[in-house]
Amino acid sequence: MPRRHLFLCPDGKKASGGVAVIYDTAAKIHEMGYDVAIMHLxxxxxxxxxxxxxxxYDQEWGRYETKNVSRLGYLRRRFNYLKDRLVPGPLPKVDLRPSDVIVVPDFMLSAALAAYPYQQIGLFIQNTFAAQRQISLINAVDLKRIKWALGVSDICMQQIDLLGLKNGYYLPASxxxxxxxxxKNKEKLITYMPRKRPDEARYIHKVLEQRGNLKGYKLKPLDNMPLHEVSDALGRSRFFISLQKHESIGFPAAEAMASGAIVVGYTGLGGREYFTSDTGIPVTEDDSSALILTLESAISEYETNSARLDALRLSASLHINRHFNNDRFNKAIEKIWKDINMCS
Incomplete structure (x- = not known):
């Protein structure tokens, strides 16, 4: 009989980035008829x-996670536990079974191993940098409790291999x-998302405006905006500054490429899987001076002769649509979950 899989998921205001991938993955598995649930705190x-x-929901893993937060964070977490007991929300408490498999996001690994010593563990790596920090906190015996691992990019799969995990599966997230x-038709607009590098974003914006080499282009940050507004802005943008940082894949640059923007900036390391000189204009990580000069050069080229960059952005959009679409994600999940349940 197939086991139940419980996907640990952080609490927050919206499902974006890695959380959205957790929801997409669990929803597809549920649609396929498997026993699955998402477990919040x-x-x-x-x-x-x-x-x-x-x-x-289950509060057990949160009791261990509090060891790695500030004193204020710990007190806030304890207060929230009390509120949940006094005024419970709509989610039922999990009826945890020994046969359950806990599917753990990389940054929750050490807390989950401590909280659920009798359950099998599946590791979901979407951020190799978070995974590295967690691996440093656990011992070799605990590492052996991980029965399989999912990775959303080449860099994730490399880490799974380095850890010696035998059952590693590549999941091309959509x-x-x-x-x-x-x-095709764009405005003289340059957009960027400052969230990962707010100080650097302000610096780059200020210097670009002060230097006066924008040739009529306007700079616009995309921050705290609903999806439809981000989509609209990227659709109008001729250039997009990628400020990705410590990514396992990183989708802001991919979204800009899909929209037809010319992407200039950082791959975030994991973004190297799709962000290359064939799809954009990558710049050495953290080299903000090179980023500024490279963007100015790209603007000058486009205003002089746009043919190469127009071909580049069309090719990039086609590449993103081929490799990071829903159909490829769904087919991968179907195959992976059959394999995982055969091995359970």
Whole structure:
């Protein structure tokens, strides 16, 4: 009989990035008829999703996670536990079984291993840098409790191999390119997302404006915006500054490429899987001076002769749509989950 798989998921205000991938993965497995649920920390958690699998909660792993937070964070967490007991939310408490498999996001690994000593562990790596920090906190015996691992990019699969995990599966996460439609006609607009590098973003914006080499282009940060506004802005943008940092894949640059923007900037390391000189204009990580000069050079080239860069951005959009679409993600999940359940 197939085991139940419980996907640990952080609580928050919205499902984006890695959390959205957790929801997409669990929803697809649920759609396939397998026993699966998403397990939050709070009974009041949960995100809107078109195909929600069952949602449950359990506070046990949070009791161990608090060891790695500040004193204020610890007190806030304890207060939230009390509120959940006094005024519970809509989620039922999980009826944990010894046969359950806990599917753990990389940054929760050490807490999950401590909280669930009798369950099998599946590791979901979406951020190799978070995984590295967690691996440093656990011992070799605990590492052996990981029965299989999912990785969303080449760099994730490399880490799975380095750790000696025998059952590693590549899951090409979808960045939902249908939300970022290629636009041929663009405005003189340069956009960027400052969240990962706020100080550097302000510096780059200021220096670009002060130098006066933008040739009429306007700079616009995309921050705290709903999806449809981000999609609209990327659709109008001729250039996009990639400020990705410590990514296992990193979708901002991919979304810009899908929309037809010319992407200049950092791959975030993991983004090297799709962000190359064939799809954009990558710059050495953290070299903000090179980024500024490279963007100015690209603007000058486009205003003089746009043919090469127009061909580049069209090729990039096609590449993203081929490699990070829903169909490829769904087919991968179907194959992976059959393999995992055969091995259980």
């Amino acid at each position: 709070s009974s009041k958690a949960g995100y809107p999703h078109s195909a929600n699998p069952p949602l449950v 960045m939902h390119p249908h939300n970022f439609i290629y636009q």
